[in-house]
Amino acid sequence: MITKLATKDLAPGMRVVNLDLPWLANPFLYARDGVLASQEDIDRIILEGFLEVYVDTETPASGDVEEEIEEVIPHQKVEETFQDRLPPKVRLSEELPAARTLFDGSVRFARSLMLGLSKDKPIPVEEGARIVDDIFNSITRNCNALLGLVKLRRRDEYTYTHCINVCVLASLLSVQLGHKPSVTRKVGLAGLFHDIGKTHIPDAILNKSGPLSNEEFMVMKLHPELGLRHVQEQGLPPEVMSGISDHHEKLNGKGYPRGLKGDEISETARIITIVDIYDALTSRRVYKDPMLPHQALCLMYSMRGEELDERLLSHFIRTQGIYPVGSVVELSSGWRGVVTQICPEKPLAPQVTLVRSPLGRLKTGEVINLAEQSQVKITRVMTPGEAGVDPSLAIPGANSSTVQSYVSA
Ligand SMILES: [Fe+2]
Incomplete structure (x- = not known):
């Protein structure tokens, strides 16, 4: 299981993992893969000024997985008032064909969206809104169909499937939070469009098969503002705009681009942050294997309060299940x-x-x-x-x- 530690709590024999995720990169995170052979290694890391590190403890033996999860995410800590607002109305087998068609059509939309944006065309808001509505309708009939397809994504289409996945997961979380359909629609749109600024980031940085250098990361960090600039004249609701501009902000003010804190970050942006991180962690990329869903949820739970909104995260865990559809x-x-x-x-x-x-x-x-x-x-x-x-x-x-x-x- 991967957990975050202060470098002062490291011990020889621990295995450091590099999560290779831009949002994790900060000057105080030590992220060089490998086992720490001695106390000297640890002293050197601390001396270099690193404060935090992710380590991978041993994979649990057969029979331990439930205990491991319970230890990290105690049941009673997960929102007690959670009420399932999405009981299936039709059988999974009935919803799957429609969900498959919808998912494939959405990926085609995402591909043409990105292509259009790279040529400075405006966002096709109405078409996006229709997709968000179709996704909403599918998850209210049987959310397990789209959830299964999100999990079974094609590995070579991350750029396009990621925005669809974030749209599906954010819409689902919004419904489970008890939002009105009009609010869920905005959350879904924010998910669909959250990363549009990446179309203005060079491919060499976007698809680099390794950690970004500081300079490259500085460029990558521009994408929320570039996205916001792209849609400024299009009259999108403020909730959607905040999902685009603030989905890399953290509650403790250590996010980017503005270093917003706590209530300065809208609920929509906090929702997008959670599902964005979850989808990134559980996706296969050229430079990393996918993390198993329950490991990703445990890791994210360790960020509650500090970086991620605890109430929203608790609902997300309930919404996904510890073992999401497709596991x-x-x-x-x-x-x-x-x-x-x-x-x-x-x-x-x-x-x-x-x-x-x-x-x-x-x-x-x-x-x-x-x-x-x-x-x-x-x-x-x-x-x-x-x-x-x-x-x-x-x-x-x-x-x-x-x-x-x-x-x-
Ligand atoms: Fe992003």
């Missing part, structure tokens, strides 16, 4: 399967579609609801490649190239 898991019975529906009231007990028996036999279709099976629990979360499980057997809306990239993850 490949192993059960205490030895079966492996794919999470196909979460239970917000019991985030550790989702619905799992069984895919592989303890003897390795493939099986499809049988669903087990862990919320009703107290004797069976999740013991491991795995990558599809590690588990030898093709998630499309449980979520058949994904096309073969999508699945291929996911299985090889």
Whole structure:
């Protein structure tokens, strides 16, 4: 599990990880991958002025995953008043074809949006609003369909799928927060357009397969303001504008571009920040493997209060479930399967579609609801490649190239 430590709390033998994420880069974060061989290494890091570091503790052994999560995110700490506002109205299999068409159309929209913006064309707000409405309608019918597709993204289309994923996840969180549809629409639009400023960042920086230099990071940090400048004359609601300009701000004032603090950051921007970070952490990029969802949520939980809004984060954890739709898991019975529906009231007990028996036999279709099976629990979360499980057997809306990239993850 990856956790943030003060450099003064480091000990020999700990493994430092470089998360390679621009929003994490700051002058006080030590981010050179590797095991700390001795106290001398640690003294040198402290002497160089680094204050914080991310370390990866050992991967939990089989059977420990629930304990590990409970230790980091105690149940009682997650918003007690959470109420599931999105119970499925139609079956997953019914919603998947429409969700697939919508997701593919949205990615096509994102591609033409980015192309147009790079040629200084105005944002097609109306078309974006229609996509946001379609996404809203799909998640209110059965949110698990789009959530599954978000998880099964194509690896080569991050730039385009990221803004769709952020739009879907932000809309979902907004509904679960009890917002009116008119508010959710603005949150969704903010998610869709939050990174438009990146179209003005050189490709060499945007797609660099390694950590950014200080100079490159300074350029990257311009994208919220560039995005805001691009839409200034288009009459977008202030909530959408703040999602574009402030989605890299942190509650403690250590974000960018303005170093806003606490209430100076709008709720919409705080929502976009949370889902943006989650999608970035759980995505495969040329320079990093995806983090497993429960590890990303544990890491983000360690940022609550300081960097991320605790109430919104608690709702997000409930909304996603500790094991989001599309997660490949192993059960205490030895079966492996794919999470196909979460239970917000019991985030550790989702619905799992069984895919592989303890003897390795493939099986499809049988669903087990862990919320009703107290004797069976999740013991491991795995990558599809590690588990030898093709998630499309449980979520058949994904096309073969999508699945291929996911299985090889
Ligand atoms: Fe951004």
